[in-house]
Amino acid sequence: MAAYKMSDDDMEYSDTDYDDYYGNDYEGDMDHMVPMKNDPEYFDVACLTDTEVERLLNESVEQLSNSIQVTPSLAKLLLHMYNWNQVEIVAGYRQDCHRILASAHVKPPQSTTAKDPGGENEGEIICPVCLGTIAPEAVGQLTCGHKFCKDCWSMNFEVQITQGISTGIECMANNCQVLAPEDFVVPLLKRPVFKEKYQQYAFSDYVRSHPQLRFCPGPNCNIVVQAKECRAKRVICTACKTQFCFKCGGSYHAPTDCETIKRWLTKCADDSETANYISAHTKDCPKCHLCIEKNGGCNHMQCWKCKYDFCWMCLGCWKTHGSEYYECSRYKENPNIAHESAHAQAREALKKYLHYYERWENHSKSLKLEEETLAKIRARTQNKVMAGTGTWIDWQYLLDAAALLARCRYTLQNTYPFAYYLESGPRKDLFEYQQAQLEAEIENLSWKIERAEMTDRGDLENQMDVVEKRRTTLLTDFLQV
Amino acid sequence: MANIAIQRIKREFKEVIKSDEAQKCAINVELVGDDYRELRGEIAGPPDTPYEGATFQLEIKVPETYPFNPPKVKFVTKIWHPNISSVTGAICLDILKDQWAAAMTLRTVLLSLQALLAAAEPDDPQDAVVAKQFKENHSLFLQTAQYWSHVHAGVPKGNSEFAKKVRCLQDMGVGEHQALVALSSCNWDVDRAIEQLFS
Known part of the structure; x- marks a missing residue:
C-alpha cells in the first residue's frame, strides 16, 4: 500500500x-x-431565470419600439414573428413599413382592409359572432377593422388560451390572419387566471422564437440558457445539471452533428x-x-x-x-x-x-x-x-x-x-x-x-x-x- | 350549451335552410334531437366530379365553445376521396382545424366541404391509400370514386366490371363493403385483394 x-x-x-x-x-x-x-x-453560455430573460426581452422590445416608433406591444409581436432579428426589422421597416407589418400579420395585406359593415349607421353594429348589436364603445377591432363586441373577443381569448394559444391568436373574421397583440388581449381578459396563463404561454413562445435562447430540457427546470450564437455545443444547466446540445435541445452528441444524430437515433x-x-x-x-x-x-x-x-x-x-x-x-x-x-x-x-x-x-x-x-x-x-x-x-x-x-x-x-x-x-x-x-x-x-x-x-x-x-x-x- | 353557441347555431340553421344553395338542393341541414348539439348536414356532389349526382350525409357536432372552436364534422356516407378517411369519414380540412374563424358559419363549412370534393388536396391527405391512387393512377381513382358514389351515395349508374369483381369476392363470403374497400385499395386487382383479405 x-x-x-x-x-x-x-x-x-x-x-x-x-x-x-x-x-x-x-x-x-x-x-x-x-x-x-x-x-x-468551449461554449460561452449564461443560465438565466425568467426574470432575467424578461428583462432581456424587454430591452429588445424597448430598443425596437424607440427606433421605429411603434408601441412596445407591436414591437414585441414584430420581434416574435421575425425571430428577434432587430436589424432585419429596422432595415425592412425603413424600406417598406407596410410590407414588414403585413408579413408579420400585424396589419392586413393592404388591399383587404375590411369595409365597415355597419359603416353608414355607427350606432347599429352587429357582432358577427354573437349576432347581437354592439354599442360603439363596446366595439373591439384590430388593425384589419373587423368589428366584434368586446365580450366575444374576451370569450374567444379565453377559449384560445385554454388550448395553449397565446401569441398566435388571430382576428375572428374569415380568412383574416391579423394577430392580436398583447396590449389588445390582456385588458380584455376578465379573470386573473387567464392573464397569468396568457403571460406564461406568451413567454414560452418568445423564448422559443429567440435563436439565442433555449429552455433547459431538464425535468421541472425553469432555467433559460442564453448563448451568443445558436451552435450545436454542450450546455450544462447550472441549476439541474442537465447536459444538452444548445442547437437541438437533445442529449449532447459531439462530434456528431444534430441532423446526423437524429438520423442515427431514428435508425x-x-x-x-x-x-x-x-x-x-x-x-x-x-x-x-x-x-x-x-x-x-x-x-x-x-x-x-x-x-x-x-x-x-x-x-x-x-x-x-x-x-x-x-x-x-x-x-x-x-x-x-x-x-x-x-x-x-x-x-x-x-x-x-x-x-x-x-x-x-x-x-x-x-x-x-x-x-x-x-x-x-x-x-x-x-x-x-x-x-x-x-x-x-x-x-x-x-x-x-x-x-x-x-x-x-x-x-x-x-x-x-x-x-x-x-x-x-x-x-x-x-x-x-x-x-x-x-x-x-x-x-x-x-x-x-x-x-x-x-x-x-x-x-x-x-x-x-x-x-x-x-x-x-x-x-x-x-x-x- | 353556452348561450352564444345556441343563438349562433339557431341563426345559422335558418341561414342554411333559406340559402340559395338550399333552394337548389346543394346543401341542407337537419336537427338531430332538439338541443342543437348535433346536426345532420347534407351536401350534393359537385358537377363534373366523380361525386356528381351523389348526396353525402354529414355528422356535425357543435362544441360547447362554439363558435370560438370549429364544429366537429365527419362524413357518414362512405366516400373515396384523398382528404376524407374511407374508413371513419374523418375530414382533413384547414378551416375545421387551425384555420377556423369565429365568424365562419355552418353554411361556409358546408360550401367549403363541397369545394373540397371538387378540388382535392392529395399532398395533405387524410387517407394515404386514396391519395396514392389519386396521384399515381388518376383515371382509376375517378372510376373508383364514381363507383363508391354509386354504391353508397345514391348515384344510379355504376361500373359493371367493378360490380362483377365485388360480387366475386362476396361469393367467397366477404361482406360487400369489405370487398369494395379491399378492391379499391388494391387498384381492383382481385388476386391482391384476396391476398389482403385472407392473409
Missing part, C-alpha cells in the same frame, strides 16, 4: 488542478485568462428489433468457454477462471489491443461489395450498421456500469480512510478520474454515429485512427480505475492526461459546429 501513501509533495499537487501540473508550457496567468481557448467544446429506433440480440449481457470466454457476465464498464476483460485477457467487443486477445494495433473500433468494409448481389449488399449494410450500433450501445452500457463503479470507489475510499490508509483528500483523484472517464466515454460513444455516416476516404481513416487511439486509452483508464489498488496515483493521472488529450485532439479535428 506504500504506493498510495502521499508524500507532502503530492499533497500540494492534489490541491491544484492536475492540468496545471502538466500544463507547464502555458504562462501561469494566461492559463487562467483563456482557460478554454484550446478546448474545442436505431427503427432497427432495434434486428439489433435486439445484441443486448445480451453475457458472452463466453474465447479460451475456456466459461460464460462471463460483463459487470464493469471496461472492455478489457479477464476471465476469472483461466485469467485470459480479451476484448469484450471483438473477443480477440487483449494483447493485440496495445494502442498501436488497436483496430477494434474500425469497421472493415468488404472491398468487393460493388460486385456482390443485392442480397449480399443488404447483408453487408446490416453488418456495417450492427458494427457501429453494437459499439454505440456497448459504450452506453459501459457508462451505466461505470456509474456503479463510482459507487464502489466511494465505498472503497471509505474503507481505506477508516482503515487509516490515506485521507479523503488523498483518494479524491479517483473520483476525478471517474468523472473524466465518463466524459471521454460519452464522446467516444458519439463518435460511432459520426463514423457510420462518414464517407470512406482519408478523412474517415484519420477519424477512425484517432477514434481507435481514444478507445484504447479509455479502456486502459477504465481498467486502471477499477483496479486502482494495484496501480499508483501517478500512473493513473498520467493516463487521465493521455485520454483527455486524445479526446481533445479528436474534437479539435472533427467537431465542426
